[in-house]
Amino acid sequence: MRSIKKGKGTVALSLAAMLAVLAGCSGNGGNNANAGSEAAGTQSAQASASATASASQASGDPLAFKLWLGWTATINNDSLVQKYWREKEPGVDVKLEATQGDALTALNLNINTGGFDDAAIFSRNDTVKSAMGRSNQIQSLEQYFDMPDKYPGLASIPKQYLERMKDKDGHIWSIPAWFDQNPNDPWPGWSSLAWTVRTDVVEKAGMKLEDLSTLDGVETFLKKAAEQKDASGKALLPMSFLMDTNDTAGWNDENAILTAFGVSTSGKGVAKKGDDFVFTFDDPQYKAAYQWMNKLYREKLIDPEVVTDKKERYKEKNKSGRVALNVGSFFNIDTSLWETLDGPTEPGWYYQVIPFPKVPGVDQVGTNQVVNPYPGYDVYISKKDEKSRRDPEVLRLYAGAEAGAAAGHQRRPCRPLLGLDRSTAWKVEIHRR
């Protein structure tokens, strides 16, 4: 009996040890995860690591290139894009790596143990910049920005960005990323905050979109929408927006209403009106906007759960066609609502953006978005990296169309890739719609 028990114990221990050794010696075979949380940034990192044909192609072996992402991401080094770069052109085997914890702690640890291989990309941050500078592990790059014949991509970066990056000795220690190619007129023409209405509900209410051009018109529409029923027989929610401060898009939906009332909500909360600087909270229209919202709430023309709903709940209501008018960021509505549609099979098909309604006494809509054209990311090149010394073009965006197409699937399609003109990315996104 004891020997049977002993035998079983031995077998169990051997199996456990084998399992443990299997885990320990397993390689990258099962690594099939998708790029994760900072998806656009990760895509831009992938795009950033493309290279022109280099000496390594002559040997047939792909040039290995490691890019360290300064944020949490689920890495997939077998993506279609990386496979293409590795097997077809430009013959670069790009390996991404990311930290799963705090990026600054990971940077500190990395710097203390010899630094990173090849390149690292971080969002623009003074702490990162000074840590990289003090580490003496990165190479200066200013010479590469003035070689248009050899590196046209780097030379095309607007000089005013580069001037601000120079240290007192004139060195530039990183390649800027995520900037607007036109610093004087960035991101022309559109904002993500909008008033979005269901045209099928407008039609059933016997109104036209032009009728919603005034605040009174909007109120009339909301009252008529409240009388309609959705597919499950429940009364429609006339108006809704997302008030959850933890929403992923980061835009406050109420700003769309505030700006309709002429309050500027962008920047640091101060707007110039005439010769005066007015704080947002001191603007009488700020109070007027909330009085209007409160009035609608009391008349049940705003979803009563708007104050407590989380993002998923808000999206679920939009998807199931329960809301007639959405105010706020279209990213919060969730663009997948209409991106995947081929026809009028879902409520999302009927979403239509309308102009901000005219509010009595308001001459101009307030500013709700200020676009900072300056670079948002920096790519640092390690002194250890010989490849980039030969071909810093490895860090330039490869192709506008492919980069734009990659941007199209992201949660924030308007976020451009490295160096790509923001308006181009948007145009691609329009085309895909």
Added chain:
Amino acid sequence: MRKNSAEKVAYGFIVALLALLCISVVYPFLYMLAISLNDGADAARGGVYVWPRSFTTINYEIVLGNEVIRHSYLITIGRTVLGTVLGLFVTLLAAYGLSYRNLPLRSAILAYVLITMLFNGGLVPFYIQLNNMHLLDTFWVFIFPGLFSAWNMFVMLKFIQGIPEALIESAELDGAGPLRTLLQIVMPLSKPMLAALGLFTAVGHWNDWFSGAFYVTSQSLIPVQTFLQQLLSASDLSAVLGSNSNQEALARSAEMQNITLMSIKMAVVMVSALPILCVYPFLQKYFVKGVLIGSVKG
């Protein structure tokens, strides 16, 4: 013995308080279980508190079909088993050696070990050490640093000293060397203590997310808790759905439209917490014995 009314009231109050405490501990798990077994879109409507309203196993299908999670599980199970077994063995060796009172420099060694338990160099020196030992971004970074535990060693030392010396002396008289005495006399008698310490060590390995976050960068080496941390900070389902081996089948399923990130997160929490919880009942008897065994000297 019959209780008077005051005792009954006090007893009732204690029972009520403990019941409340129990509910406050158990309820979050119950809630997570209910959400994980409920249709995501239906759960988003609210009102699911204790029992799933619209039962479905699709969340678990997605989670368990995810290759990254499956591989993370392998890593976690591997490090838990190997780390616990080796850790206990190495620590036991040290404790047994130090249990010999006539060991030269015994006091100095014990003082040295105590100092390492009370003070440490911090994260950066430790990371430098791991780098110098070439353990970073390898599976063994989960095992080697935890092989010796000063605290466990002191507990083991006290326990071994509690074993009657006569037993060890008689083994030595019969010709057993120190190793044989350890394996055939000391270890069998130390089962309760080893089970208790093993449980704590195993739970520590199972729940550890920090080493997976900072000491490894390869996706193939992250343990399940680090992946859970990734997922809990994710804003959409791409971190999970993209790596599913059965995503084609899932895409065709009508249930996919009702998946939400919240329900997937709850399913991952359940999948990562339940296995270690299930280990506790099997070690319960050893745990209780281990706590009490040194308390009464015969």
